[in-house]
Amino acid sequence: MTRSFSLSLLTIGATLSMTAGLALAGSDTVSSDQILNALKPKSATRGLSLGAQVDPAVTAREAAKEATILNKLRNRQTRSLSLGERQEIAEIAANKPKLDLEIHFDYNSANISKGATRAVQELGKALSDASLKGSTFVLSGHTDAVGGEAYNQDLSERRADTIKKYLVEQYGLNGSNLVTVGYGKSRPKDANAPFDPANRRVQVVNMDTETAAQ
Incomplete structure (x- = not known):
C-alpha cells in the first residue's frame, strides 16, 4: 500500500478551554x-465573555512550565525524544492553535513528492509572517496504522524532520524554534478508522507567542 500523505487541511483553533474546527474538504491547494x-493565537476575550475564569498567577506558572519544557527540547534530535517527552508535548499542544497538513511523500520515504511542494511552500510563507514572530512551532509526524509500530515511529520522525529541514533551508526559519516529534500510528486523526490515509499527516502547532529562542 502506498505510504503517502494526501493533500488536504484540517484546522483547529484553541482559545483557553474552547476549541473550534474548520475543515476545508475537497481543497487541493492550501493557502498561506x-x-x-x-x-x-486566539484572543482570550472570547473565553472570558463565555464566563471562563482565568487566574493570572496560574496562567503565568503554566506558561513558565511550558517554556521550560520547550527549551529542553530545542535542537534535540527527533528520535532522541522519550515517550514521556512526546507525551508532554502532546499535552501542551492540546489547546494550542494547530493544523494538520496531509502532504504526499514518496513511497516508503520521507522525501516530499513534487505534487506536495506547494503546500509546504505555503506553510513556509505563513510561518515567516511577522504576526507569528516570537512563536515556537511543533512539527509532529503521524502515520496510519499500516505496518509495524517501530516502522511507523521512524517514518513519522523522518517526515517531521524533512519538513523542518525544508523550512529552515528554503525560508530561513530558526531551527531552534521548530521542535520536531514523531508519534507513528499512536495518535490517529480518526481513531475509528486507523488505516485511513487521513491519519498520515504532519501537524503544526503554535506553542506560544513568547517562547521563541533569543
Missing part, C-alpha cells in the same frame, strides 16, 4: 493565509 489564520 489559511495556514496563518489557523495558527494565529
Whole structure:
C-alpha cells in the first residue's frame, strides 16, 4: 500500500478551554493565509465573555512550565525524544492553535513528492509572517496504522524532520524554534478508522507567542 500523505487541511483553533474546527474538504491547494489564520493565537476575550475564569498567577506558572519544557527540547534530535517527552508535548499542544497538513511523500520515504511542494511552500510563507514572530512551532509526524509500530515511529520522525529541514533551508526559519516529534500510528486523526490515509499527516502547532529562542 502506498505510504503517502494526501493533500488536504484540517484546522483547529484553541482559545483557553474552547476549541473550534474548520475543515476545508475537497481543497487541493492550501493557502498561506489559511495556514496563518489557523495558527494565529486566539484572543482570550472570547473565553472570558463565555464566563471562563482565568487566574493570572496560574496562567503565568503554566506558561513558565511550558517554556521550560520547550527549551529542553530545542535542537534535540527527533528520535532522541522519550515517550514521556512526546507525551508532554502532546499535552501542551492540546489547546494550542494547530493544523494538520496531509502532504504526499514518496513511497516508503520521507522525501516530499513534487505534487506536495506547494503546500509546504505555503506553510513556509505563513510561518515567516511577522504576526507569528516570537512563536515556537511543533512539527509532529503521524502515520496510519499500516505496518509495524517501530516502522511507523521512524517514518513519522523522518517526515517531521524533512519538513523542518525544508523550512529552515528554503525560508530561513530558526531551527531552534521548530521542535520536531514523531508519534507513528499512536495518535490517529480518526481513531475509528486507523488505516485511513487521513491519519498520515504532519501537524503544526503554535506553542506560544513568547517562547521563541533569543
